Amino acid sequence: xxxxxxxxxxxxxxxxxxxxxxxxxxxxxxxxxxxxxxxxxxxxxxxxxxxxxxxxxxxxxxxxxxxxxxxxxxxxxxxxxxxxxxxxxxxxxxxxxxxxxxxxxxxxxxxxxxxxxxxxxxxxxxxxxxxxxxxxxxxxxxxxxxxxxxxxxxxxxxxxxxxxxxxxxxxxxxxxxxxxxxxxxxxxxxxxxxxxxxxxxxxxxxxxxxxxxxxxxxxxxxxxxxxxxxxxxxxxxxxxxxxxxxxxxxxxxxxxxxxxxxxxxxxxxxxxxxxxxxxxxxxxxxxxxxxxxxxxxxxxxxxxxxxxxxxxxxxxxxxxxxxxxxxxxxxxxxxxxxxxxxxxxxxxxxxxxxxxxxxxxxxxxxxxxxxxxxxxxxxxxxxxxxxxxxxxxxxxxxxxxxxxxxxxxxxxxxxx
Amino acid sequence: xxxxxxxxxxxxxxxxxxxxxxxxxxxxxxxxxxxxxxxxxxxxxxxxxxxxxxxxxxxxxxxxxxxxxxxxxxxxxxxxxxxxxxxxxxxxxxxxxxxxxxxxxxxxxxxxxxxxxxxxxxxxxxxxxxxxxxxxxxxxxxxxxxxxxxxxxxxxxxxxxxxxxxxxxxxxxxxxxxxxxxxxxxxxxxxxxxxxxxxxxxxxxxxxxxxxxxxxxxxxxxxxxxx
Numbered sequence: 001x002x003x004x005x006x007x008x009x010x011x012x013x014x015x016x017x018x019x020x021x022x023x024x025x026x027x028x029x030x031x032x033x034x035x036x037x038x039x040x041x042x043x044x045x046x047x048x049x050x051x052x053x054x055x056x057x058x059x060x061x062x063x064x065x066x067x068x069x070x071x072x073x074x075x076x077x078x079x080x081x082x083x084x085x086x087x088x089x090x091x092x093x094x095x096x097x098x099x100x101x102x103x104x105x106x107x108x109x110x111x112x113x114x115x116x117x118x119x120x121x122x123x124x125x126x127x128x129x130x131x132x133x134x135x136x137x138x139x140x141x142x143x144x145x146x147x148x149x150x151x152x153x154x155x156x157x158x159x160x161x162x163x164x165x166x167x168x169x170x171x172x173x174x175x176x177x178x179x180x181x182x183x184x185x186x187x188x189x190x191x192x193x194x195x196x197x198x199x200x201x202x203x204x205x206x207x208x209x210x211x212x213x214x215x216x217x218x219x220x221x222x223x224x225x226x227x228x229x230x231x232x233x234x235x236x237x238x239x240x241x242x243x244x245x246x247x248x249x250x251x252x253x254x255x256x257x258x259x260x261x262x263x264x265x266x267x268x269x270x271x272x273x274x275x276x277x278x279x280x281x282x283x284x285x286x287x288x289x290x291x292x293x294x295x296x297x298x299x300x301x302x303x304x305x306x307x308x309x310x311x312x313x314x315x316x317x318x319x320x321x322x323x324x325x326x327x328x329x330x331x332x333x334x335x336x337x338x339x340x341x342x343x344x345x346x347x348x349x350x351x352x353x354x355x356x357x358x359x360x361x362x363x364x365x366x367x368x369x370x371x372x373x374x375x376x377x378x379x380x381x382x383x384x385x386x387x388x389x390x391x392x393x394x395x396x397x398x399x400x401x402x403x404x405x406x407x408x409x410x411x412x413x414x415x416x
Numbered sequence: 417x418x419x420x421x422x423x424x425x426x427x428x429x430x431x432x433x434x435x436x437x438x439x440x441x442x443x444x445x446x447x448x449x450x451x452x453x454x455x456x457x458x459x460x461x462x463x464x465x466x467x468x469x470x471x472x473x474x475x476x477x478x479x480x481x482x483x484x485x486x487x488x489x490x491x492x493x494x495x496x497x498x499x500x501x502x503x504x505x506x507x508x509x510x511x512x513x514x515x516x517x518x519x520x521x522x523x524x525x526x527x528x529x530x531x532x533x534x535x536x537x538x539x540x541x542x543x544x545x546x547x548x549x550x551x552x553x554x555x556x557x558x559x560x561x562x563x564x565x566x567x568x569x570x571x572x573x574x575x576x577x578x579x580x581x582x583x584x585x586x587x588x589x590x591x592x593x594x595x596x597x598x599x600x601x602x603x604x605x606x607x608x609x610x611x612x613x614x615x616x617x618x619x620x621x622x623x624x625x626x627x628x629x630x631x632x633x634x635x636x637x638x639x640x641x642x643x
Contacts, residue, residue, distance in 0.1 A: 031529055034526050034529070038526075041514055041515060041519070042512075042514045044514075045513070045514030046514070322512075322513075324508075324510055325510065325512045325513070327510075328504075328506065328510040328512075329512075329523070331470070331472060331499060331504050331506075332499065332500070332504060332523070332524060332527070333496055333497070333498075333499035333500030333501075333502075333527050334527065335496055411472045411499075412467045412472040412473050
């Protein structure tokens with residue numbers, strides 16, 4: 001018999017008895033406010049660690065913004081030409097992968113297209129990569145030359161007014177891209193004194209005016225010439241071989257049904273695209289065929305993984321270093337769910353506090369990139385929201401992994 | 417009314433031939449309002465008993481009723497609920513380093529979500545004043561002395577009006593004078609508020625605060641050695 005009889009002395013006033021008698025029900029959800037506040041107080045208490053954690057999130061944010069920014073700038077610039085073409089349907093050789101490296105098809109296909117009653121007119125477009133000699137330092141640099149009938153008004157680039165089109169009806173006259181990279185020479189400055197002569201593909205040309213397109217990922221600058229000038233400048237190109245055929249429909253024509261008619265009519269060495277399909281085709285080339293889309297996607301993934309590792313490391317070591325405190329809280333009756341909410345709150349605080357400076361820094365870098373490499377990077381609400389969503393998920397995942405460490409907080413260990 | 421009623425409580429660690437039985441069918445009753453000291457050599461099973469009473473471990477065999485709650489076959493949820501009605505004082509104060517003394521004490525009240533924040537803080541401050549630390553309410557544990565920290569821990573263990581206070585070697589990290597003062601303070605407050613206190617210790621200097629002393633040896637309760 002081990003029982004020890006309690007002594008007669010009893011000193012139990014009301015409060016203790018009340019507390020003894022009523023088994024308190026376990027409250028439902030303890031809410032989010034208190035765990036959130038606890039997480040914030042814990043993070044705030046060690047500013048240096050908080051700064052280290054935030055720098056990881058900022059880094060990930062920055063990396064993702066830059067990758068997505070460059071990727072979208074690539075896509076935007078790649079389809080800039082396509083989106084400014086003033087026609088409804090387009091013919092391309094079946095094996096063409098992208099405009100700048102197109103395979104040409106017989107011009108006769110365009111003539112055949114005229115057989116469809118809804119077709120008003122057809123416009124052939126020729127493209128070639130040719131070297132331009134910088135008039136200042138004599139260095140050659142490749143640009144993309146478009147050859148097109150000036151009267152067709154096919155290209156809708158900025159600054160292509162009637163005077164500009166009229167200027168290149170003269171033989172050996174070209175229009176130069178004023179938004180191309182500066183390495184091509186101070187074109188606009190030279191033009192201030194009127195048309196000047198330069199060397200394109202080792203042939204003398206007259207620069208008669210400018211337009212605005214800008215560098216793309218496939219070309220650093222651009223120029224436009226009439227068809228006759230184009231054939232003279234690019235040896236081996238004949239009028240019979242077209243790179244892109246534009247088909248202008250009569251007003252009110254149903255684009256989809258004309259496309260079907262053309263596809264049925266024409267041999268299968270050419271494909272028929274609407275403008276949206278043409279732009280998508282070009283975009284898909286850059287996204288998939290050129291490995292550039294993959295590379296940028298990989299960059300985003302690496303940013304996320306690095307951010308995940310850093311946030312996880314911080315959360316994990318915070319739990320490890322405070323394991324006794326977490327165990328104490330468990331002993332006091334705090335549930336695993338409550339403590340998990342504390343960890344998740346910490347993850348969310350890191351996501352928000354790291355994203356904001358990351359966004360601001362990215363805005364600055366976008367400005368610098370646009371000014372330095374002449375490829376415009378745009379920050380949009382949807383892009384910022386998308387990146388925040390990625391960062392948010394990154395921090396949540398890190399938090400969920402770190403929470404497993406909470407299981408090690410055994411309150412029974414506190415008595416030892 | 418009894419705060420703790422234990423009948424035939426056994427406990428062992430491990431299983432099979434290597435299993436180590438640390439408690440052998442204990443019986444123990446602690447009436448409400450009493451201060452009970454449990455002494456005994458290391459390895460006698462004191463701490464295991466304390467963690468069972470504190471609902472920190474699942475009961476394996478026997479009956480353990482704490483604050484009218486049977487802990488045999490109790491699930492984790494029941495045990496967590498019971499722990500909220502117990503005040504714990506640890507060997508090493510175990511205060512949260514990133515919270516002020518007042519906020520540490522108020523943590524014990526955060527388990528009652530419908531309590532107003534102002535009420536929570538007022539009760540925490542009142543309890544700090546009761547342990548003589550009214551002026552340290554906004555100090556972080558790092559700047560407090562060992563004795564002060566343990567007094568904050570006592571305030572935390574008392575503030576939510578628990579039916580039972582469990583303490584594990586509460587004087588182990590303190591010098592003898594501070595340790596005794598702290599325990600006298602605990603005794604005074606327990607009597608003032610009518611709390612039941614169960615202290616595991618092998619500090620002979622604090623025997624005087626107990627209403628009753630029980631001793632353990634090899635997993636069995638024994639008559640305490642005379643002082």
